Amino acid sequence: MIRGIGLDIVxxxxxxxxxxxxxxxxxxxxxxxxxDRFETLSPGRRTEYLAGRFAAKEALAKALGCGIGKELSFQDAAILSDERGKPSVIFTSREKPKNGIFHVSITHTKTAAAAQVIWETE
Known part of the structure; x- marks a missing residue:
């Protein structure tokens, strides 16, 4: 069951x-x-990475229905990629919602970065 969907563009x-x-x-x-990953990137790629993570965390907050602020900060979740480049949500200092699976997609153009998060439960 889909519990929440978030979309952000920056x-x-x-x-x-x-x-x-x-x-x-x-x-x-x-x-x-x-x-750690950010510091290994070229200056141009750093902007894309930072913009993509910003958008993904904003989208995550929207999927959770809380926004960035008191309930969820930028430091409460990491958007890390696996060996194939697929991003995933790793909660760092916030209790992960029970039975939650988070699907993340990030995309870039020359002028924008966008991300979508879908929060799914059984």
Whole structure:
């Protein structure tokens, strides 16, 4: 049964500007595991990665029905990829919803990053 669907799109120029003005922005959005991957990327690819993770976490919050804020922060979940590149949600400091499976898709263009999260239960 689908419990929630979230979709988000973000302008990559906005993310590039925010990160350029304040590099700590990446640490606010990314967990330690995500930062490890982020630091191995080229500057152009870093913007895509950061924008994609931002969009995915916003989409996750929408799927959960709570938004980013008091109930879910950017640090409460990591969006990590497996060896084939498939992203998945790993809750870091928030109790995972019971029986939850989260399907994540992230895409990029030259100007935008978008993500969709589907929260499914039995």
């Amino acid at each position: 302008d990559t120029d906005r993310i590039r500007t925010l990160y350029g003005r304040k590099p700590a922005f990446a640490r606010r959005i990314l967990t330690a595991g995500e930062l």
